[in-house]
Every structure is written in C-alpha cells, then in structure tokens.
Amino acid sequence: MSCLQKNRVEFIAQGDAKYNELSTPYNTRIRTRPRIIITPNRVSDIQYAVVCAQREGFKVQPRAGGHSYAGYSTGDANTLIIDLRYISNVEYDPRSRKAFAFGGARLGNLGLKLGADGKAISHGDCPGVGLAGHSLHGGFGYTSRMWGLSTDHILSMKVVTATGDLVSASPKLNSDLFYAMKGAGDSFGIAVEFELKTRTVPDKVLRFIFDLARYSRDAKRMADVFVNVQACVQSRSFGDNYGLTIRLATDAFRVAGYFYGKEADFQRTMLPCLSKAAPVTITIEEQSFSRSLSSIAGDAPLRRFIDAPGAKSNFYAKSVMIPEQRPLNKAQMQDYFRTVLEAGARVPNQFVITFRLMGGTGSHVKKDYGDTSIPWRDTLWIAQHDGQTQRNPRDVARAITAMNDQLEGSIQRNVATYFMFPPFIDPDLTREESHKMYLGDEHSRRLQRIKTKWDPTNVFSNPQSVQLERRR
Incomplete structure (x- = not known):
C-alpha cells in the first residue's frame, strides 16, 4: 500500500508478525483473511486510510471490540480493517454529567470509568465488546428496560466519512448521518468519538436466580413457566427496573436477572409470578452496581487491556424477536x-x-429517543439460539436452525412483520433478507438514499451492508 506508506500510516499485511492474531475473528467458525489491517493511534491515520482505500479500490470496515458473529469486523481479501484499539480513552465531565468515549472504548473500561463517579449508560453483558459496534447496532442489556438502548445515550458523534473527512453528527448537525449511524453504522463511516448522556447508578441491585432444572425435560411445564412469566411482565404491577432472562440448556432451565430496586418491591412483583413453578432453589443476592456488571459478565474482570488476546469461540447462532x-x-x-x-x-x-426480556410494562426501549434506524423497539422477547460447533458442527447447525425455525414459524402465524436481532448477526441471511429482518423495509429505503449521499462509492461495505439507492 504505497498510499499508506506515503502518508506514514503503519499497516499489517499477511505474513507480518501480528497478522494472524489480528485477523482471527471472534467466531472461529468463520474464516477471514483481510487484505490490510491498521491499528492507528491518531484520527488522522484513519482519515488517510479511508482515502487510500478509495484510491486502491479496497473496502473498509471498522473494528472496535471485534465481536461480529459473522466476522464482518475482520473482513475479507478486499477489505482494509481499521482496528480502533489504541483510540479508546473514556472521560467523564461532572459539570455536564456527560461522558466522552473514543471509538475503540470497551464496555468494561467504560463501566469502570463512569462507575467511579456513580454514573453509567445502558449496555450489554461482555466487558470486551466495543462500544462503537455495540451501540451503533442498538446495544441492549439488563438496564435497557430502565434506561433505553445504548444507542439512546449517544448525544453526538464524530465520524470519518467515505471522503476521509471528519464530521460531527447529531440531531441538529448532519442529522441524516446521525440517524443512519444509529442502527447501521458500519455502512456509513467510522465513529471515532461519542458524546454520551449518563445515568446515576442505583444504590442497590438484586441478582435473582430461580432454578427450574427439574422441568428441563418437560415441554408442558416449561411452557407453563414461560407464559406465567410473560403474563407477569405485561401486567400493570411490573416495572421498568427489571432485567430478566429465561435460559434453557441440557438439563438446565432457569429464570434469572437483576432487579434495580428494593427487595420488598421485588418480593411483591416477582415471586408471585413463579409461585406455581416450585423452583428447586431461589437465590437472591444484593450487589453494588459495579459488582453487578462483573456478575452479568460471568464474574469476568471489567478492565480490558489493549493488547490482551481476546476470547474466541466456535459457534453457530440464530435469533428471532417476539413482538x-x-x-x-x-x-x-x-x-x-x-x-x-x-x-x-x-x-x-x-x-x-x-x-x-426487552419489552413488558414500562420498558424504556419503546420510548421515543429521537430518530434512529432501529425498527424493532416494540419487541417483547429476544430469543437467542447458540450452539457450540467445535465438534459435529453440521449436527449443531441443524439443531439450532430447527429450534429457531419452530419459534419463527409461530411468530409468522401471529404477525405479518417481525425482526431478528442485529447484534446476533446471522451470516446465512442474504443481503436482502438481512435488511428486511434487521432494518425493515421503510428504514432500508431511507438508508439507501443516505448511503448514496454519504458513501457514493460504497467504500464501507460487508456482505450485509446497506447498498446504494437503485437508479430508476
């Protein structure tokens, strides 16, 4: 890449010492071999890289945490990957109560930094996930019903566009780009800095686990539990301060989550929902908010070191959202x-x-937080099916597909329009299918028009990215 060399932008290519480490995707079932990887520590290097990619005919994809299920943040043979790990600082301004995070910030480091001032934003489970990829495709976690999605905390952002320019985007400045980035960011530019509104963390958090393993081989009893919980979360007495999951695996079935309030309120609202289920054990543990973030992550440390090797997994996943x-x-x-x-x-x-649980009574995911390209706010449940594929991968893929298809078929019989969850991106979908299931038809048409304006040469591209508007 003579253009990168001319502009003194260091890069990593096949055969270089760090190439294999940096080109291996989070999901090792996926095979990726990007053409070039850069790990800039200056925004100007990102701008040069985008311009050079244009000149050389390469596509560009950003990587913050690198957790794309489909490996899109690792690219292919015609892709230049911009790894943002060295542009990852987080600052908090106590006067404005805003946070300022660079594009490579990880969720764990963000949580630690803001937590030191008793602040937080809504985000997902895994500390190593990058804020940019997470929030620009929605960003859902246990606090989202109480505070909204991660993307709803973005007040403005700075974006490197397809021309290599650094522009600001907000509801009042380049509002069309702001809308597009908040839902389909990897198709439109590289977000290098975020201005975020923050929330005051609750004084107490209750972690609860209802162990229902005795029913894990009884379809009727599991269905009873599910619909009872479902009725509860849609009842008038249920509040926005619950983050809740129902989880099933071999010989395991449980209802669990986090309650951001007083134990007396938890006992009043949640216990009656499961009184008929007779759980084997009930675990209730009081935690600080900071401790809850680590607990949500499976007791993993929140601090993420820049050059520490990231965890990898070999898996096959599908999702569907229940309206x-x-x-x-x-x-x-x-x-x-x-x-x-x-x-x-x-x-x-x-x-x-x-x-x-995304919806239910009081969920703030459904609130109007301004213009975003997210069509799936009116969702009750996100159903995620994960299969480990280190061995017999075809059998696992068939099983996961059968499970997801059964659920999807029932949803189709109930409603004409439903969605899938873009953070659990499915590479089996065609571009057209992914646009319909992740963005919806109306948003897709609008995004194509914006794409034509901001990225007319389609430099920010992957197999499911937004394409240019078709000329009639």
Missing part, C-alpha cells in the same frame, strides 16, 4: 419446547437458548 402486541401462547411454546428437546437430544451439552 409485544402478539406474544406466543402456551400451545405455541409447548410445541417449541418439544422441538428444543428433540433437536437438543442430538447435540447434548452443545446448545444454550436465552430469552431476553
């Missing part, structure tokens, strides 16, 4: 759990299913 207005009934869930038991029996101990 709020037409939740699934007991018969539909019983049929689904039968399918799970049948398909799961062929791949024991190689799958995990998680239903994440």
Whole structure:
C-alpha cells in the first residue's frame, strides 16, 4: 500500500508478525483473511486510510471490540480493517454529567470509568465488546428496560466519512448521518468519538436466580413457566427496573436477572409470578452496581487491556424477536419446547437458548429517543439460539436452525412483520433478507438514499451492508 506508506500510516499485511492474531475473528467458525489491517493511534491515520482505500479500490470496515458473529469486523481479501484499539480513552465531565468515549472504548473500561463517579449508560453483558459496534447496532442489556438502548445515550458523534473527512453528527448537525449511524453504522463511516448522556447508578441491585432444572425435560411445564412469566411482565404491577432472562440448556432451565430496586418491591412483583413453578432453589443476592456488571459478565474482570488476546469461540447462532402486541401462547411454546428437546437430544451439552426480556410494562426501549434506524423497539422477547460447533458442527447447525425455525414459524402465524436481532448477526441471511429482518423495509429505503449521499462509492461495505439507492 504505497498510499499508506506515503502518508506514514503503519499497516499489517499477511505474513507480518501480528497478522494472524489480528485477523482471527471472534467466531472461529468463520474464516477471514483481510487484505490490510491498521491499528492507528491518531484520527488522522484513519482519515488517510479511508482515502487510500478509495484510491486502491479496497473496502473498509471498522473494528472496535471485534465481536461480529459473522466476522464482518475482520473482513475479507478486499477489505482494509481499521482496528480502533489504541483510540479508546473514556472521560467523564461532572459539570455536564456527560461522558466522552473514543471509538475503540470497551464496555468494561467504560463501566469502570463512569462507575467511579456513580454514573453509567445502558449496555450489554461482555466487558470486551466495543462500544462503537455495540451501540451503533442498538446495544441492549439488563438496564435497557430502565434506561433505553445504548444507542439512546449517544448525544453526538464524530465520524470519518467515505471522503476521509471528519464530521460531527447529531440531531441538529448532519442529522441524516446521525440517524443512519444509529442502527447501521458500519455502512456509513467510522465513529471515532461519542458524546454520551449518563445515568446515576442505583444504590442497590438484586441478582435473582430461580432454578427450574427439574422441568428441563418437560415441554408442558416449561411452557407453563414461560407464559406465567410473560403474563407477569405485561401486567400493570411490573416495572421498568427489571432485567430478566429465561435460559434453557441440557438439563438446565432457569429464570434469572437483576432487579434495580428494593427487595420488598421485588418480593411483591416477582415471586408471585413463579409461585406455581416450585423452583428447586431461589437465590437472591444484593450487589453494588459495579459488582453487578462483573456478575452479568460471568464474574469476568471489567478492565480490558489493549493488547490482551481476546476470547474466541466456535459457534453457530440464530435469533428471532417476539413482538409485544402478539406474544406466543402456551400451545405455541409447548410445541417449541418439544422441538428444543428433540433437536437438543442430538447435540447434548452443545446448545444454550436465552430469552431476553426487552419489552413488558414500562420498558424504556419503546420510548421515543429521537430518530434512529432501529425498527424493532416494540419487541417483547429476544430469543437467542447458540450452539457450540467445535465438534459435529453440521449436527449443531441443524439443531439450532430447527429450534429457531419452530419459534419463527409461530411468530409468522401471529404477525405479518417481525425482526431478528442485529447484534446476533446471522451470516446465512442474504443481503436482502438481512435488511428486511434487521432494518425493515421503510428504514432500508431511507438508508439507501443516505448511503448514496454519504458513501457514493460504497467504500464501507460487508456482505450485509446497506447498498446504494437503485437508479430508476
């Protein structure tokens, strides 16, 4: 890359010492070999790199944490990857109560920095995930029902565009780019800095686990539990201060989560929902907010070191979102759990299913936080099907697909329009299918017009990225 050399931008190519480490995707089932990788420590290097990619005919993809399920943040043979790990500082301004985070910031480091001042934003589970990729595709976590999505905390951002220019985007400045970045950011530019509103952390957090493993092979009882919890979260007494999941694996079934309030309120609102289920054990633990972030991450440390090797996994995943207005009934869930038991029996101990509560009474995900290219706010549950594929990968893929298809079929019989969750991106979808399932038809058409304006040569591209508007 003579253009990069001329502008004194260091790069890594195949054969270089760090290439294999930096080119291996988070999901090792995916094979990627990007043409060039840069790890800049100056925004100007990013600008030069984008211009050089244009001249050389390469596509560009940013990488913050590198956790794309499909490996899109690692690219292919015609892609220049811009790894933002060295542009990752986080600062908090106590006067304005705003945070300022650079594009490579990791969620764990962000949580630690803001937590020192008793502040936070809504975000997901894993400390090593990058703020940029996470928030620019929504960003959902246990506090989202209380505070909104991660993307809803973005007040403005600085973006390197396809021309190599550094521009500001906000609801009042380049508002069309701001809208596009908040939902489909990897198709439009590289977000190098965020201005974020923050929240005051709650005084206490209750972690709760209802162990229902005794029902893990009983489709009828699991369906009973599911619909009882579902009715509870849609009842008037339920509040926005719950983050809740229902999780199923081989010989495991549980309802668990975090309550951001007083134990008396938890006992009043949650325990009656599961009184008929007779859980084997009930665990309730009081935690600080900071401790809850680590607990959510499986007790992993929040601090992420810049050059520490990232965790890898070999997996196959699919998701589907259950709309709020037409939740699934007991018969539909019983049929689904039968399918799970049948398909799961062929791949024991190689799958995990998680239903994440997004909606329900009081959920702030449904609030109007301004113009974003996110169509799936009116969702009750995110259903995530994960399969470990280190061994018998085809069998695992078939089992995961059967489980997801059964649930999706029931949703299709209830509603005409539903979505899939873009952070759990599925590389099996075609570009057209991904646009329909992640962005929706209306947003897709609008995004194509904006793409034509801001990236007319389609430099920011991957197999499911937004394409240019078709000329009539």
